[in-house]
Amino acid sequence: MAITVNRKPLSFWEKLYLPAIAGGLQVTIKHAYGSLFQGKQVTMEYPEQRWTLPQNYRGAPYLVKDQDGSTKCVSCQLCEFVCPPKAIRITPPGQDGQAADRANAEKMPKEFEINMLRCIYCGMCQEVCPEEAIFLQKDWSHIAHNRSEMIYNKEKLLALGGTHGGIQKWKHKLEEAKAQESFPVKV
Amino acid sequence: MDWNFIIFSLVKIAVVVGVVQGMVAYSVLAERKISAWIQDRVGPNRAAPPFMKYIPVLGPFLTRLGIFQPLADGLKFMFKEDFTPAGVRKIYFWLAPAIAVVPAMLTVAVIPFGSQIGNQHMVIADLNVGILYTFGIVSLGVYGIVLAGYAANSKYPFFGGIRSSAQMISYEISMGMSIIPVLLIVGNLNLSQIINWQSTHGWLVMYAPISFVIFMVASFAETNRTPFDLPEAETELVGGYHTEYSSMKFALFFLAEYSNMVASSAMMVTLFFGGWSLPFFGLDHVAGPGSLGLGIAHILIFVAKLLFFMVLFIWVRWMFPRFRYDQLMDLGWRRFLPLALVNILITAVWLYLRS
Structure with a gap:
C-alpha cells in the first residue's frame, strides 16, 4: 500500500532556493575556514601519525626472551599444531642439535618461522604456549619487497x-623446589 | 601580408593557450584542495620531485600545498595504457575527445584578457560578433560528449550522452536569452566594446542582475558542473560519458571540462564584471601605448576576477546535491526561459522610457 507523505508546501523564499544556497555556502566556507586556519581536519596523516593502540591490542605474534636474555621457546610445537592458518613452522633441533640456552629446558627450536602473510592474529599460539614464549604484540603493519621477506625467522x-x-615460570618453580628442601615448608 | 599581425597573434595564441592549460592543470589541484578543506580533510600533500626535500622551508611548504601534484597527474595520464574496448565505434571513439576539447579551447579566442600592451590589443581575435561566435562554439562542445556517449556502445555512457543533449537544449536557449538585455543596454556585440562601455558606465551586473543569475546557472549547466553534472553523475552512471575512456583520451575530457570552466568564467567576467577594468584607482581606462604597467595591471585584474569565478565553480560543486533530470528540465524550460523573456521585455521598456 502506498503511503502518502504529507509535505508542507514550500514558501516563496524556499521556492527561490536562494536562501538555501546562501546557507549551504555558509556551511561549506565555515568548514573550509576551520580546516584551513584552525587545524580542524579529521585526517590522520598515516605514516607520520599513528593510532594509540589499546593495552590488550592483538597484533603480530613475536617470540620473547626472558629477563636473563635467553630464549623461552622450548620447541614443543604446540603453536604450530594449533595455528589455524598454518602460519607457524618450527624446525626442532633433532637428536644431537643445539641445546637450550637456559636451565630447565631441554631444547630450543632450530628454526621458528611465522608467515606474516598467513597469520590472522587470532592469538591461539599465545594461548596455547606452556612456556609463555610467544605473545601477540602491537605491530600491525608489515612491509616487504616480496613474499619470502614476509616469512619472519x-x-x-x-x-x-x-x-x-x-612470569618466569621455571625460575619460580626452582625457587619453590629450593624452598621445599628446607623444613618446615614455607610457601 | 602583415607579418607584424601574424607574429603577434601567434605569440598571443601561444601564451593564452599555455596559460589556459596551466590554469586547467592547477584548477584540478584547486578542486581537490578546496574539496578537502570543505570536507575537513587535508588534500594532496605528498607528490614532490626528489630534490625538493633539500630546499629548507619552501620545499616542504610547496609539497604540502600539493603544487607538484598536477605534474604527477599529467605524467600518470601519459604513461597509462590507452585502452580501446572491443565494442566501441572506433572512429567516433577517437573523434569525441577532440571534438570536446577544440571548442573549449576556441572560446577563449574572443575574450579580451587585458586592455593594451604597447600597440597590441590584448585579445586574440577582436571580432565584431564576439558573443555570437562564443555561443556558436560553446554549443559545439556538447557534441563531443554526445558522441562519446554514442561511440562507447555501452549503456552508462549512452545515458550520459542523452542527458547531456537534453541538458544542452534546455539551457542553451535561456543562456542566449539572458544575454540579450546586455546587448540591448550596450548596443554592441564586440566584447572589447562591452568592456569599454562598462568602464565608463559601471559594471553590467548592476544593470542586469537577473541576466547574470540566469547566465551563471546556465553556465554551470553548460560546463557539466554540479549541481547539473548529469552527464557524468558518478553515483548513477559510473563515470557518465567517459566511462569507457582511459589514459590521454580521458584526460582530454577533463581538459575540456576545465577549459570550459575557464571560458565560462571569462565570459561572466567580461559580460557582467567589467572584464579587465576596475572602477577605482584610475584602472578603468584603456592603457595607452606608453603605459606598460597599466596594461599588465589590467591583465592581472582580469586573471584575479577569473580565479574568483573558478573558485566559485569549485566551491559550489562541494555544496550542492545533483539536480534530478526532470528538475533540471523544469528549471530550464519553465523557470529560466520565461524569466529571461520577461527580463528582455523589462529592459527594453526601461531603455525606451529612458531615451
Whole structure:
C-alpha cells in the first residue's frame, strides 16, 4: 500500500532556493575556514601519525626472551599444531642439535618461522604456549619487497619480540623446589 | 601580408593557450584542495620531485600545498595504457575527445584578457560578433560528449550522452536569452566594446542582475558542473560519458571540462564584471601605448576576477546535491526561459522610457 507523505508546501523564499544556497555556502566556507586556519581536519596523516593502540591490542605474534636474555621457546610445537592458518613452522633441533640456552629446558627450536602473510592474529599460539614464549604484540603493519621477506625467522622474531617481563615460570618453580628442601615448608 | 599581425597573434595564441592549460592543470589541484578543506580533510600533500626535500622551508611548504601534484597527474595520464574496448565505434571513439576539447579551447579566442600592451590589443581575435561566435562554439562542445556517449556502445555512457543533449537544449536557449538585455543596454556585440562601455558606465551586473543569475546557472549547466553534472553523475552512471575512456583520451575530457570552466568564467567576467577594468584607482581606462604597467595591471585584474569565478565553480560543486533530470528540465524550460523573456521585455521598456 502506498503511503502518502504529507509535505508542507514550500514558501516563496524556499521556492527561490536562494536562501538555501546562501546557507549551504555558509556551511561549506565555515568548514573550509576551520580546516584551513584552525587545524580542524579529521585526517590522520598515516605514516607520520599513528593510532594509540589499546593495552590488550592483538597484533603480530613475536617470540620473547626472558629477563636473563635467553630464549623461552622450548620447541614443543604446540603453536604450530594449533595455528589455524598454518602460519607457524618450527624446525626442532633433532637428536644431537643445539641445546637450550637456559636451565630447565631441554631444547630450543632450530628454526621458528611465522608467515606474516598467513597469520590472522587470532592469538591461539599465545594461548596455547606452556612456556609463555610467544605473545601477540602491537605491530600491525608489515612491509616487504616480496613474499619470502614476509616469512619472519627465529632471529627476526626474537629481535622484534624483545624481553617479556612477565612470569618466569621455571625460575619460580626452582625457587619453590629450593624452598621445599628446607623444613618446615614455607610457601 | 602583415607579418607584424601574424607574429603577434601567434605569440598571443601561444601564451593564452599555455596559460589556459596551466590554469586547467592547477584548477584540478584547486578542486581537490578546496574539496578537502570543505570536507575537513587535508588534500594532496605528498607528490614532490626528489630534490625538493633539500630546499629548507619552501620545499616542504610547496609539497604540502600539493603544487607538484598536477605534474604527477599529467605524467600518470601519459604513461597509462590507452585502452580501446572491443565494442566501441572506433572512429567516433577517437573523434569525441577532440571534438570536446577544440571548442573549449576556441572560446577563449574572443575574450579580451587585458586592455593594451604597447600597440597590441590584448585579445586574440577582436571580432565584431564576439558573443555570437562564443555561443556558436560553446554549443559545439556538447557534441563531443554526445558522441562519446554514442561511440562507447555501452549503456552508462549512452545515458550520459542523452542527458547531456537534453541538458544542452534546455539551457542553451535561456543562456542566449539572458544575454540579450546586455546587448540591448550596450548596443554592441564586440566584447572589447562591452568592456569599454562598462568602464565608463559601471559594471553590467548592476544593470542586469537577473541576466547574470540566469547566465551563471546556465553556465554551470553548460560546463557539466554540479549541481547539473548529469552527464557524468558518478553515483548513477559510473563515470557518465567517459566511462569507457582511459589514459590521454580521458584526460582530454577533463581538459575540456576545465577549459570550459575557464571560458565560462571569462565570459561572466567580461559580460557582467567589467572584464579587465576596475572602477577605482584610475584602472578603468584603456592603457595607452606608453603605459606598460597599466596594461599588465589590467591583465592581472582580469586573471584575479577569473580565479574568483573558478573558485566559485569549485566551491559550489562541494555544496550542492545533483539536480534530478526532470528538475533540471523544469528549471530550464519553465523557470529560466520565461524569466529571461520577461527580463528582455523589462529592459527594453526601461531603455525606451529612458531615451
